[in-house]
Amino acid sequence: MFLKNEKHNMISLLQKYVSLPSVSNNNDGNDELNLAKEIKDTFNGFNIRNTILGDKSTGISVKGTVGFAEKGILFNCPLDTTPEGDPDKWKYAPYDGTIRGGKMYGRETADAKAGMVSMIYAAYALKKFISEDEFRIELVFDGGEQTGEYSGMKQLIKRHALDVEAGIIGYADNTDNEVAIGARGYHRYKFTTKGFAHHTGSRNKKGINAISHAAKVVGYIESIKIPNGDNPLFPFGSRMTVSMIQGGKAINIVPDECSIFVDIRTVPEVTKKDIDRLIESKIIEIKNEVVDIDLDYEYLDGKEGYYLSPEYKIVKSITNARNNLYKSDTLLVANGPAHIGNLLFESNVPVIVRGPIGGNVHGYDEFVEIDSLLKTSELYVNTIINHFNS
DSSP states (O other): OHHHHTHHHHHHHHHHHHTSOOBTTGGGGHHHHHHHHHHHHHHHHTTOEEEEEOOTTTOOEEEEEEEOOSSOEEEEEESOBOOOOOGGGOSSOTTSOEEETTEEESTTIIIIIHHHHHHHHHHHHHHHHSOGGGOEEEEEEESSTTTTOOHHHHHHHHTTOOOOSEEEEOOOBSOSSEEEEEEOEEEEEEEEEEOBOOBTTOSSOOOBOHHHHHHHHHHHHHTOOOOOOOOTTOTTOOEEEEEEEEEOSOTTBOOSEEEEEEEEEEOTTSOHHHHHHHHHHHHHHHHHHSTTOOEEEEEEEEEOOEEOOTTSHHHHHHHHHHHHHHTSOOEEEEESSOOHHHHHHHTTOOEEEOOOBEEOTTSTTOEEEHHHHHHHHHHHHHHHHHHHHO
């Protein structure tokens, strides 16, 4: 009943957050800092202990703590957002928080300011009605997530400021029956071919065309078979994408260098070491078969895939809470894209993903369903009660 009575305040708070653009690395990081300060004011209003950590150079996070139990649970959402794109392509202005037909429209309503609001009110409700000696929540809203740098969370981990045993990420989804307990990994590589520059109109010398060699390399790369594994959580398997090609200096110069960027998504059973072996084998094949090729490659960045057993305590806690709240069985799934959960799992923090209901994430007219704010907050409350009572 308390959360139901707070519904209008939750909507107003989400509109306020949406009205504050917090695009990744925009305005030298001030956008993320401005939102962090607004969240800090919210925490202060609810008597939630809080601090802003880091700065524009190290990554920004705002952290609120409710409860005093020895073991804590993380509530996490990104501070930063993706750019709004062409404003003329939005039916509803990206930063107005327009409400139509039971939905609020705006950049990062779904990913993930709605989740942020649901988490804040869940923590507020627990603080108000349950002894803080019985539980502990760490609300962490961090910058640098959307770029994949995870700078805000990394500096928390580096400072040993993340004392939790498990966590929930509040990304919205388009269904209410799923809880994500894993995600594919990602590994990114850069392949570089080198040639010999020369005038394209020369009568005597042709040069060595790095782009032509790169075009051949692409075919070889795409012939690599990335294992899919047999994990039922990942029926979509692994995937490799040649995503960018860069080369050439002018239209009348034989290009002497060309770079190929490759994004590989992997199921948890396939590791970076496995990918490296496949690539090294293919490099040998290319150099044996392509005349005069000069080819190097380097690893750019990535994280391994992960998944949690259904027997994890946090998985049981939210599954039981969702089953009782929605009167239906919960479907445990894995995310196709990697996210900050991969970093947290690597840091020994097992996390699940469950947020409000929304859509058009990172697209035009992104939205969240208004009623799901309240429902998700109630789900978080019951999950925490289950977790600390078990």
